[in-house]
Amino acid sequence: MTKEQETRTPGSEQGRVDEALAEGVPPTDPATSDDVAGERVDVAPEGLAALLEEARNRADDNWNQLLRARAEIENLRRRHAAELEKAHKFALDGFVRELLPVRDSLELGQVAARDETADLGKLREGTELTLKLLVDAMAKFGVEAIDPEGEPFNPEYHQAMSTQPRADVPPNRVVAVIQRGYLLNGRLARPALVVVSQAPA
CATH class of the missing domain: 1.20.5 (Single alpha-helices involved in coiled-coils or other helix-helix interfaces)
Structure with missing residues (x-):
């Protein structure tokens, strides 16, 4: 096989170029073509320019949407901060x-x-x-008074200020309320100050 035949061997890039020149068909430029399903498809420079312009337009649209979304999020954050401050101030x-x-x-x-x-x-x-x-x-x-006179002493809601020996009352009972306690929506706001009974000595 001669050197000229080697350069025209089918399958080689140079061979395809030489064959295309011999047939009068302009060779395909690898820089301006795409492979589709294993076949080469020519893309003219004008087509590449159009694709590039379209890609730029899409990128610009995405960037504008991102900026608008960021602006909306910032406005929403400021609005929520203002509403929270107002809620605290006028609660x-x-x-x-x-x-x-x-x-x-x-x-x-x-x-x-x-x-x-x-x-x-x-x-x-x-x-x-x-x-x-x-x-x-x-x-x-939701403010409710605690007035536990006569009830069993409950350390969760009552604070014993003193004890009093009583024969007529069972031990550990509230026999007097010095100061009422209060609940706020079921939670203790202030315990009741009470006097608690004890068994006589």
Whole structure:
């Protein structure tokens, strides 16, 4: 086999080029062609430019979408932070509104008590109404009083201030409440201060 025949051997790149030139067909440029199912498909330079432009447009669209998404997330974060700050600042707004009538009633009672001719019975009645307003306002927000007189001593809700020997009461019973305790939605806000019975010596 001659050297010229070797260069024209089918299967070699140079052989295909020489055969294409001999037949008058321009050779395929590997840089501008793709293999599809094992066959070479010519892609003109104009086609490559179009594909590149399309890829750039898609990249620009994706970048713009990313920027918009980041802006929306940042706006959402700022909005949530502002709402959280507002919630913390005005969390007691409803409770304060309920307490305002109680304060108004107390102030009216104070003014009436300064009058030397004030009726003691009316002052007592006004005080009872004011206390009822306060109890109702606290109950609306889940505040419940602990008044355990006569009940067994419970260290989870009661704080023993002293003990008292009692023959008429079983040991470890609350015989007096020095100060009421309170629950807030079932959770202890303040224990009741109590006196607890003990067996006589």
